[in-house]
Amino acid sequence: MAGRDPGSRNASVKDVAAAAGVSLGTVSNVLNRPDRVSPDTRERVLRAMAELGFVRNESARQLRAGSSRTLAYVMLDASNPFFIDIAQGIDTAAEAVGLSLVLCNSRSLAEREQSHLALLEQQRVQGILITPVDPDAASLDDVARRGTPVVLVDRTRADQKFCSVAVDDVLGGQRAVEHLIDRGHTRVAFVGGPTTLGPVRDRWRGAQDAWAAAGLPAEGLVEVTTTGLTVAEGREAGQRLAGMPAPRRPTAAFCANDLTALGLLQQATSSGLRVPEELALVGYDDIDFAGAAAVPLTSVRQPRQELGCTAAELVLDEATNPEHTHRQVLFTPELVARASTLG
Amino acid sequence: MAGRDPGSRNASVKDVAAAAGVSLGTVSNVLNRPDRVSPDTRERVLRAMAELGFVRNESARQLRAGSSRTLAYVMLDASNPFFIDIAQGIDTAAEAVGLSLVLCNSRSLAEREQSHLALLEQQRVQGILITPVDPDAASLDDVARRGTPVVLVDRTRADQKFCSVAVDDVLGGQRAVEHLIDRGHTRVAFVGGPTTLGPVRDRWRGAQDAWAAAGLPAEGLVEVTTTGLTVAEGREAGQRLAGMPAPRRPTAAFCANDLTALGLLQQATSSGLRVPEELALVGYDDIDFAGAAAVPLTSVRQPRQELGCTAAELVLDEATNPEHTHRQVLFTPELVARASTLG
């Protein structure tokens, strides 16, 4: 009862050739160089293909060609819209050059990341874009050494052994805190973690830089460390903040991430803290949900689509250009001020 | 300067065999039936593979095997977390049986959907899960007829030519409106569209059913039609509602979708309407951001992960079980009451 056509299962060029009364080569030419074949035979072949329900076998094609027509993006966390937007950017860039994109999700698990990488390597993808669990992991070097181009996305490495695309997180942290200082805040919390994450570290450093540059006393900027950048962690941090006595409580928080900021916003609201009057809030990434929050969130925008797009271009260059040299592209973030900091 | 190992590019079983001093078949056996080969030769072969940086060629493998080890999910809109969660569910199910998942995003464009389907067919994927732009499109039948199992996700079709997995949207709409009636509302807006979308139609019907069952006058339930289920559409609908004179304005809104509800919530808040006091709000899907909103959103939960998981099982059965028969699985939604309706 499955209802598939019983006879015509998986016709091959050979079958098409037989049906059309031509040779294999001719069928192949119809597929790949239609101009090389006379109109009427082409017509005959096309009709045969339609009748037989012929579908090109991509595996055979790839085997012959030696490499596939796909790029891959291994993302860190598909439930964070930030990475989805990056994927979107990659997709459009890939589409423009006729490649397709396969998406993998490591869920921040090194083990999953590893197995995805292995699979992609076996698939002979043209290139791998990845936001790795650990940019310094040796497995990345292994993949690259064996010949698959690898580009780091939203991460960098001290040794410049890979192309990478990232945003200046130090500058972003600076901008965020400068904005809060401009708005008159003198007690500010930085919420984020773990500090092993490169971007968190950099944003924190930027925050400190801005603080110092303004000549404010160091104890006014407090670090509230979380174990991850999720909504739940933000809520939890919010509880800690709301629990502090008002005179000591920071009047503003800069979150390493919009998810965290949204969680914090929720907890603050439900604890009766008014945003931005009693607690101003700055997020990071400017995901769509940041602007869509009940109190629209001030955030540091990263050019997400462009990030993905550029990464795709880099990996493609590495795959096709023999005199490719590794490049580290650094974009500039931009503060988007909204109601969560504007009284 | 690309830094790849110059010599060892793409070693094949043949190279490994030569290096280890054995035949091709033996190498293949090491890979596929390690027990069939003596420990010391196995050791020798493995060492040779490591030295040469051998990576199995999946294309060749698939060509030989006749089908790939992957499932595919063509999603309607990757920027809606609802579909990401479904993908998550599929992924875990696929992983459990050793298959990998490739994700495609049609962005609600029939043309993109079509080209993804063509590509997947060429890839000989084991099965295709899809939330189609139009469940009745003939292209779906074509794919199925040519032998690739297709399962509809969060959509159904009148003729039961496909397996499908969905949630009872009529019931969901009913539950949502019953909840609002319980809370004492007598003027309620249904916000959503376009009505060509099956789920929107069903939820609206469920809403009407509940309304009629409660014996309320039909004019108390108004339909606010949008052209899509996005945050922006929600905002726009919010503006329309906020513009109405208070005595005529609905005291509650049931949105066909959480994104729409979040947009509506934002617009209402910024227009000075208090939620839930002046406007109660019910969403649909219960995406994580619904619970994370500043005013946590009451929503109709769909078992998203389970949806994906079951769809994967169905497509797998269709792919492997010769006496497969099509099934339409219908899950039951569940109302999750939160602050947006609880004064």
Add this chain to the structure above:
DNA sequence: CGATCGGGTTGACACGTTTCACAACAGCGT
């Protein structure tokens, strides 16, 4: 001591496509 057995290994073949050198043939000018 010969027959039998079975673990370990071999080598040829098939999968479906693309490519490429070459053949067939018509039209053309000399």
Add this chain to the structure above:
DNA sequence: ACGCTGTTGTGAAACGTGTCAACCCGATCG
């Protein structure tokens, strides 16, 4: 009539893997 050019079509070879019948050889059994 001949060679030349250009257009169509041909058939074999190759890509890397998995499979399978056959083979080798030492050990066991009768």
